[in-house]
């Protein structure tokens with residue numbers, strides 16, 4: 200008799216990649232068990248990309264309304280958070296319920312179990328019952344193997360006093376029904392910067408604290424400066440290069456000691472990076488280091504040093520983006536199904552910070568290219584001086600990084616309206632290693648924002 204707890208593949212963690220991979224494998228004819236201890240779909244639809252972009256869309260509409268006097272008469276803008284919360288609750292997350300996602304998964308042929316899972320040896324997974332179910336842990340074996348897609352949790356820095364306070368993470372921010380009067384944001388990376396600007400545009404008094412010398416530290420310095428300047432103009436206080444000494448919470452107020460000064464606010468949002476969900480996964484039972492920050496994978500997403508194990512998504516350390524998780528899912532699915540196809544390559548990873556101005560970038564920064572020993576040429580252009588930028592009264596910049604020896608772009612950054620959309624042609628350039636001479640010989644539609652790429656190419660010399 201067939202053992203019902205023996206399947207072809209067990210997928211542990213159903214973030215965007217795991218959900219997609221499990222579906223592809225089931226449609227490919229394999230028996231698949233998908234396990235998640237929380238919500239099918241992971242961080243992105245419930246607490247990440249989608250709710251945050253709904254907030255940002257609403258905040259951008261407010262900002263556009265406030266710009267009417269620059270272009271077209273008078274405006275009075277009265278922000279109201281209720282429609283934003285209602286849209287996130289009803290349209291994005293169905294009140295943080297994954298029933299639709301579970302149904303979609305099961306209709307595709309995946310068997311779903313909810314609960315925390317851990318490896319207990321090669322191709323063996325133990326799933327504990329989800330809270331309150333009263334069941335004992337169940338062991339599943341996977342004939343082909345196990346795929347890990349366990350993602351990340353918000354990291355909480357070891358600041359004196361912080362742990363005992365009712366601070367928020369992105370998960371609280373995405374569920375907000377009412378806005379506070381004032382907010383301190385610890386961490387000026389992509390998540391902190393996006394949420395800081397969105398809340399500020401709704402009238403919250405926001406201060407961003409960043410320990411690195413600049414916000415958006417992984418991006419080009421020009422991007423950090425432009426965004427920080429706009430934040431300043433919009434009334435967001437940005438303190439970079441600071442040391443956060445302590446956090447206290449008393450009578451409904453946070454007090455954050457930063458160097459010599461103490462800042463006060465109604466609420467505190469911690470967006471200081473992410474912690475991979477690897478510690479409690481039983482990695483040691485398959486010969487891997489449970490204290491590692493990521494799972495080492497090859498170009499087919501097979502975990503290095505463990506047989507019958509694949510890993511995808513944030514835990515691979517190749518870029519914590521939904522598009523990375525989905526990209527890797529497709530490659531791992533092909534590998535498991537024995538299908539041919541391109542292997543993973545990370546030379547043209549695009550990323551977008553959805554601030555206004557939006558920061559889209561791909562590949563290497565200038566510094567990364569120089570550190571890699573390339574013969575670097577840089578071309579920049581001010582978006583405001585392009586015809587479209589001038590018409591729109593836009594703020595922005597395009598920066599290209601060329602490997603001059605090969606005559607191809609290895610990196611690009613677009614800061615400005617729809618920066619992430621303009622980026623697409625440069626992502627093609629970096630991905631396909633299109634010669635910069637070929638990019639120069641193209642026709643760029645007039646008057647578009649992307650036409651500024653032509654000027655940046657000319658600036659390469």
Ligand SMILES: Cc1cc2nc3c(=O)[nH]c(=O)nc-3n(C[C@H](O)[C@H](O)[C@H](O)COP(=O)(O)OP(=O)(O)OC[C@H]3O[C@@H](n4cnc5c(N)ncnc54)[C@H](O)[C@@H]3O)c2cc1C
Nearest residue numbers: 212214236237241242247248316350512513519520521524
């Ligand atoms: C506020 C915010 C905004 C973001 N915006 C963007 C954006 O605009 N664009 C973008 O590309 N990315 C964005 N991201 C990042 C994006 O959400 C992640 O990169 C994406 O969710 C992919 O993660 P993942 O597939 O690795 O897993 P996750 O989405 O983290 O999912 C992992 C799943 O594994 C489950 N799990 C963990 N451990 C276990 C276990 N032991 N047993 C069973 N289940 C387990 C979890 O419950 C979870 O459902 C944002 C993130 C945040 C926080």
